[in-house]
Amino acid sequence: MEELQMGASEGSYTVRQQEQARNKRLEETQETRGKGSRERPWEQKRWQPRPRDVDTMEPEGHGLAKMMGCRLWTATSKALFVEFLATGLYVFFGVGSTLHWPLALPTVLQITITFNLATAMAVQITWKTSGAHINPAVTLAFLVGSQISLPRAVAYVAAQLTGATVGAAVLYGVTPGDIRETLGINMVWSNVSTGQAVTVELVLTLQLVLCVFASTDSRQASGSPATMIGISVALGHLIGIYFTGCSMNPARSFGPALIVGKFTLHWTLAQRLAILTGTEETKKLVALKPEKESQSSSEDSIPKSVCQVI
Numbered sequence: 001m002e003e004l005q006m007g008a009s010e011g012s013y014t015v016r017q018q019e020q021a022r023n024k025r026l027e028e029t030q031e032t033r034g035k036g037s038r039e040r041p042w043e044q045k046r047w048q049p050r051p052r053d054v055d056t057m058e059p060e061g062h063g064l065a066k067m068m069g070c071r072l073w074t075a076t077s078k079a080l081f082v083e084f085l086a087t088g089l090y091v092f093f094g095v096g097s098t099l100h101w102p103l104a105l106p107t108v109l110q111i112t113i114t115f116n117l118a119t120a121m122a123v124q125i126t127w128k129t130s131g132a133h134i135n136p137a138v139t140l141a142f143l144v145g146s147q148i149s150l151p152r153a154v155a156y157v158a159a160q161l162t163g164a165t166v167g168a169a170v171l172y173g174v175t176p177g178d179i180r181e182t183l184g185i186n187m188v189w190s191n192v193s194t195g196q197a198v199t200v201e202l203v204l205t206l207q208l209v210l211c212v213f214a215s216t217d218s219r220q221a222s223g224s225p226a227t228m229i230g231i232s233v234a235l236g237h238l239i240g241i242y243f244t245g246c247s248m249n250p251a252r253s254f255g256p257a258l259i260v261g262k263f264t265l266h267w268t269l270a271q272r273l274a275i276l277t278g279t280e281e282t283k284k285l286v287a288l289k290p291e292k293e294s295q296s297s298s299e300d301s302i303p304k305s306v307c308q309v310i
Contacts, residue, residue, distance in 0.1 A: 076152070079130035084159040086122035087134050088167030091255050093118040096171055098184035098245075112237040120230035127225050132216060136160055136250045141209040164255030172259050183256040186245040200243045204236040208248050 097114035098106055123132040131148075133139045136157045143153040172180055188197040211232035215225040233248065240246030247253045257263050 080155055080159045082126045082129045083156055084163035086125045087160045087163035087251050090118045090122045090134055091164045091167035091252055092171050095184040095256055099179055108241055112234050115237050116230045116234035119233040120226040123226040123229050132225060137205050138209055138212050160251040161254055164251035165258050168255035168259045183260045185256045185262055186247045186253045188244050192243050197244045201247055204240050204248045208232050
């Protein structure tokens with residue numbers, strides 16, 4: 001009996017040891033698996049982001065904002081520069097065609113074609129960069145139509161006026177003194193009232209602005225904006241020359257008037273700008289046509305006051 005009891009106790013002890021060994025191996029297996037899962041790098045990044053990961057994201061966000069700011073500044077600078085350059089070239093070539101050279105007096109057709117080509121050139125330069133404004137009146141129309149922001153519109157107008165002034169200054173500097181005279185500033189004809197002149201300029205500028213809107217609208221534009229806007233400017237000159245010398249562009253009128261210092265009472269915006277600069281000539285009614293011009297000019301010739309614009 002004692003031997004049987006000892007054998008039974010030994011058997012139970014062996015079974016207990018086997019169970020303990022099996023449980024120990026199971027615990028070690030689970031522990032190993034758990035350790036392996038904690039060591040997975042993708043789980044660490046997903047569930048337990050390290051502080052240094054958060055730190056590296058902040059500079060990247062600042063870098064992206066800085067990059068976007070640089071791109072915006074570059075695009076705006078390019079737009080302002082092309083508006084400045086194109087307006088200056090427009091004034092140089094357009095106003096240059098109105099100068100009275102002794103051997104070849106300008107004709108209406110010559111001036112019209114020159115402004116047409118100058119407009120096409122300027123629009124082609126600025127179309128895809130700044131929207132082909134080249135004209136404070138066009139910029140104002142885009143502002144009213146919510147196509148451009150107020151700060152950008154102010155910057156455009158400043159660039160256009162500066163470009164027109166530089167273009168007129170270069171033309172003044174390269175032209176002989178006996179030829180430059182009034183440098184083709186816009187003046188109302190003596191037989192045209194101020195009201196009539198303003199009305200004509202409003203109509204001419206309106207058709208130009210409408211043409212610019214239609215030509216630069218990708219949804220309905222089918223031809224070249226440079227060609228269509230150039231035709232609009234030529235149309236205005238064929239009529240407007242006989243009333244005011246045809247301005248249609250405040251910058252074109254402002255540049256030559258500022259260089260020669262003659263803001264005659266021919267055009268509202270130029271007069272207001274003259275008041276802002278303290279010019280006293282806006283308070284005087286200057287003779288619209290010099291005496292010597294009325295004696296020497298024929299009915300078919302163009303007055304010295306003839307000017308152009310876009």
